[in-house]
Amino acid sequence: MIGDHPDPAMPIEFVRAAARWPLDVLQEIGAIKQVDPDFKERLDARGGTDET
Amino acid sequence: MVVPLEGIRVLDASNTYAGPTCARVLSDLGAEAIHVEAMQRWETVRMIVQPENNLAEDYWNGGAYFMKRNLGKKGITLDLKQPAGVAAFKALAAKSDIILESFAPRVMRGFGLGYEDLRALRPDIIYCSLSGYGQSGPYRDWIAYGMGLEPASGISQLTGYPGGAPMRSGISLTDPLTGLAAAVAVLTALRHRRRTGEGQYLDLSEHEAALPLVAGALLDYQMNGRVPERRGNRSFTHAPQGVYPCAGDDEWIAITCHDDAEWERLCTATGHPEWKDDERFAGLLARHANHDALDAAIADWTRSRDKLDAMALLQTAGVRAGAVLHARDLLLNEHLSARGHFETITRSDTGPKPFPRQLPVHFSKLTPAARGPLLPASASTTTRSCAISRASATRTSPSCARRR
Numbered sequence: 001m002i003g004d005h006p007d008p009a010m011p012i013e014f015v016r017a018a019a020r021w022p023l024d025v026l027q028e029i030g031a032i033k034q035v036d037p038d039f040k041e042r043l044d045a046r047g048g049t050d051e052t
Numbered sequence: 053m054v055v056p057l058e059g060i061r062v063l064d065a066s067n068t069y070a071g072p073t074c075a076r077v078l079s080d081l082g083a084e085a086i087h088v089e090a091m092q093r094w095e096t097v098r099m100i101v102q103p104e105n106n107l108a109e110d111y112w113n114g115g116a117y118f119m120k121r122n123l124g125k126k127g128i129t130l131d132l133k134q135p136a137g138v139a140a141f142k143a144l145a146a147k148s149d150i151i152l153e154s155f156a157p158r159v160m161r162g163f164g165l166g167y168e169d170l171r172a173l174r175p176d177i178i179y180c181s182l183s184g185y186g187q188s189g190p191y192r193d194w195i196a197y198g199m200g201l202e203p204a205s206g207i208s209q210l211t212g213y214p215g216g217a218p219m220r221s222g223i224s225l226t227d228p229l230t231g232l233a234a235a236v237a238v239l240t241a242l243r244h245r246r247r248t249g250e251g252q253y254l255d256l257s258e259h260e261a262a263l264p265l266v267a268g269a270l271l272d273y274q275m276n277g278r279v280p281e282r283r284g285n286r287s288f289t290h291a292p293q294g295v296y297p298c299a300g301d302d303e304w305i306a307i308t309c310h311d312d313a314e315w316e317r318l319c320t321a322t323g324h325p326e327w328k329d330d331e332r333f334a335g336l337l338a339r340h341a342n343h344d345a346l347d348a349a350i351a352d353w354t355r356s357r358d359k360l361d362a363m364a365l366l367q368t369a370g371v372r373a374g375a376v377l378h379a380r381d382l383l384l385n386e387h388l389s390a391r392g393h394f395e396t397i398t399r400s401d402t403g404p405k406p407f408p409r410q411l412p413v414h415f416s417k418l419t420p421a422a423r424g425p426l427l428p429a430s431a432s433t434t435t436r437s438c439a440i441s442r443a444s445a446t447r448t449s450p451s452c453a454r455r456r
Contacts, residue, residue: 023105033302036380039380042380042384043383043384043405043406046383046384046389046406
């Protein structure tokens, strides 16, 4: 048996519920301190000489 | 462009962190790496760090951890519980130079895919097993993750506060360490094969890979019979040493002074030359004896200052100081950007993002970098590249919507 990726045996609805921890839960258990609402803009504005 | 490992093929049957790190390094150096996954059992990291904490329809491809560790690799999933899956693995192994696996010792042998099995197909094969506790000894069949290996290797016993519980480091410290050790071992075995024509078996224990980190404690016991106490951020040999609060919420700077001269430079730089004449701080032993007062004095100076400004001021004066940087700071850090540390990876769902390099070495004659797909390329690409038949496949999974 050969495949391209693991079989998604579980329905996405089940996985989504298990994997997507709501932010308030993450903060309640102390896993996340904060979310920067402007994180994309901050990263877009960064300088430097990254290579692709 | 020099590509040192061009023509070398790595069959990466490892998973999660240590093994894929090794294969990623080899891939960045030019090897063709093929990531092999079980068809039925997902790698945990496929689910971690989804874009904006959400799941797309092809959510198994969304995890940034998985992407980072497997950038540039080809890929295939196999059902190794079926003879056709084992046959396909053997066909790939026969065309490969290096095998990586990170299972408990019984697993690959149980599939008939141990070193001796594959050496029969290709005598000069290099086979690297990365297991928790190695292939021999009474712990050999025990399973492990970083959380158990840090304590088992002595790191946790040294980490934490006096009188408090042992602590972990905050990251999976032993995994990338083991991955890099495996890469060194594989490169050494490749050199040996080039000189002698011989392949070999590499038995790498993640437990043992971490032991050099606690060599100081091992040697102190060996020489003096001493069992160290946890010291928090303090040091026997440096005072002051600690982290000190800076302006802002949860912002800190680490400061350490190696000797009296560095301490005096700190006194001058902070505008407190009177500390030099304070008997409480006269010499290393005095500073140790009065470390609480020392910390309070330094914290009074750091508390109102920006951590990067304080670092620059102290460094300019010749004091070893380092601002405590978190992920945002690092991604926006002018020094790392100026050195081109991050490589820009562009995904269709997230746009270009800076990813940390896997091999953080700036070579003058080559540039290690992911050269292949963002996610392990499809099974068809892999089998075609290796010139093996896909006839044994009884079923093909839905096509993988790769993000580029």
